[in-house]
Amino acid sequence: MPRRHELFLRHIAQTSPSPLAFTVHKAEGVFLYDEENQPFYDLISGIAVSNLGHQHPHVVQAVQRQAEDYLHTMVYGEHIQSIQLRTAAKLVSHLPEPLTSVYFTNSGAEAVEGAMKLAKRYTGRYELVAARNAYHGSSQGAMSLMSDSYFTGAYRPLLPGIRYLTYNDLSTVECISTATAAVILEVVQAEAGIHPANQSFLQAVRDRCDQTGTLLILDEIQTGMGRTGSWFAFEQYNIQPDILLVAKAFGGGLPLGAFIASNDVMKSLSHHPILGHLTTFGGNPLCCAASLAAMEVLEQEHLVEQVLDKGQYLISRLQHPAIREIRHRGMMFALDLGSQDRVLRMVELAKAEGLLVDWFLFNMKSIRLAPPLTISHDEMDDACIRLIRALDRLDR
Numbered sequence: 001m002p003r004r005h006e007l008f009l010r011h012i013a014q015t016s017p018s019p020l021a022f023t024v025h026k027a028e029g030v031f032l033y034d035e036e037n038q039p040f041y042d043l044i045s046g047i048a049v050s051n052l053g054h055q056h057p058h059v060v061q062a063v064q065r066q067a068e069d070y071l072h073t074m075v076y077g078e079h080i081q082s083i084q085l086r087t088a089a090k091l092v093s094h095l096p097e098p099l100t101s102v103y104f105t106n107s108g109a110e111a112v113e114g115a116m117k118l119a120k121r122y123t124g125r126y127e128l129v130a131a132r133n134a135y136h137g138s139s140q141g142a143m144s145l146m147s148d149s150y151f152t153g154a155y156r157p158l159l160p161g162i163r164y165l166t167y168n169d170l171s172t173v174e175c176i177s178t179a180t181a182a183v184i185l186e187v188v189q190a191e192a193g194i195h196p197a198n199q200s201f202l203q204a205v206r207d208r209c210d211q212t213g214t215l216l217i218l219d220e221i222q223t224g225m226g227r228t229g230s231w232f233a234f235e236q237y238n239i240q241p242d243i244l245l246v247a248k249a250f251g252g253g254l255p256l257g258a259f260i261a262s263n264d265v266m267k268s269l270s271h272h273p274i275l276g277h278l279t280t281f282g283g284n285p286l287c288c289a290a291s292l293a294a295m296e297v298l299e300q301e302h303l304v305e306q307v308l309d310k311g312q313y314l315i316s317r318l319q320h321p322a323i324r325e326i327r328h329r330g331m332m333f334a335l336d337l338g339s340q341d342r343v344l345r346m347v348e349l350a351k352a353e354g355l356l357v358d359w360f361l362f363n364m365k366s367i368r369l370a371p372p373l374t375i376s377h378d379e380m381d382d383a384c385i386r387l388i389r390a391l392d393r394l395d396r
């Protein structure tokens with residue numbers, strides 16, 4: 001019998017030459033346990049998914065209960081499933097009017113695809129504007145929004161009609177015109193290494209969209225569900241999107257995303273042509289059960305209200321000369337270590353200290369931290385002591 005690592009390399013498709021290959025034995029709270037049952041702090045939450053840590057009993061019970069009732073019954077949008085209704089209603093209860101209509105998807109990328117199609121169908125235009133260094137997913141439509149030709153070059157031709165503006169640069173907002181169907185933006189550019197939008201920039205984009213009849217799509221796939229200190233990061237900017245995208249933590253640990261719009265905008269998917277977006281598994285009952293339970297935990301444990309305080313607390317314990325800059329919003333952080341070499345070494349040094357950290361897609365000088373929102377102050381103290389020890393070894 002080949003060893004586990006060989007089976008991993010042989011049967012699990014690889015997308016990088018040197019995968020972390022951490023063997024997960026079990027997970028609980030803020031910890032992942034390896035094959036020897038050694039605990040590791042999960043300081044990245046499966047890339048901003050496990051906001052409640054792992055195996056939260058309320059979520060696990062909700063999934064078990066739903067599994068006993070029914071799993072899949074019919075493709076999206078045909079049957080009335082109480083768990084979908086309750087999940088959509090809970091999500092919408094945290095959103096302003098008129099964001100009331102929810103289209104459930106399997107993933108973040110599918111939410112992006114659905115939103116791009118919806119904007120094209122609603123406006124009758126095909127041009128889309130995205131920001132340089134944004135990441136919206138890896139399907140061909142979502143990838144078309146990526147400005148970095150290193151990642152897209154091999155997959156051309158991608159979608160035509162994509163224009164790029166420079167994030168937080170007011171002068172480039174002019175590229176939004178009456179030919180633009182939608183602008184799609186992250187509220188905090190995550191994979192670029194945690195760059196929050198400026199108020200004046202987001203306001204200028206919103207205004208320009210209003211002037212030109214362009215829809216504003218905000219991608220809160222990484223920032224949503226409390227990660228930045230409010231349920232959605234856009235709430236901190238006094239603006240709102242025409243289409244909101246969620247995924248990652250929205251699924252409570254199971255695969256679920258959504259694009260949300262007004263009923264007026266969303267209904268354009270139902271005629272000329274009908275079946276404007278189709279999905280078999282989007283809104284799967286098991287995923288909705290996990291999502292609803294996760295939102296209930298966020299509410300009941302007042303986790304969103306604690307995010308700003310916890311974020312500041314973590315930063316106050318993370319002072320070290322090897323860190324050139326900390327960029328953060330709530331509980332998402334980038335620690336700038338100055339070079340890719342140091343970042344890769346830090347990932348290994350942190351692992352040796354029992355910490356799982358990661359790098360970013362478009363910022364190879366920074367370490368990513370996005371711990372579960374449930375992390376306690378004691379756990380933050382301990383994790384920071386270990387991080388500082390790893391940083392001490394970085395230049396030895």
Ligand SMILES: Cc1ncc(COP(=O)(O)O)c(C=O)c1O
Nearest residue numbers: 107108109135136137221222247
């Ligand atoms: C901001 C943002 N949008 C979209 C996506 C794509 O989501 P998924 O991986 O679920 O397709 C990601 C994933 O990292 C993301 O960070």
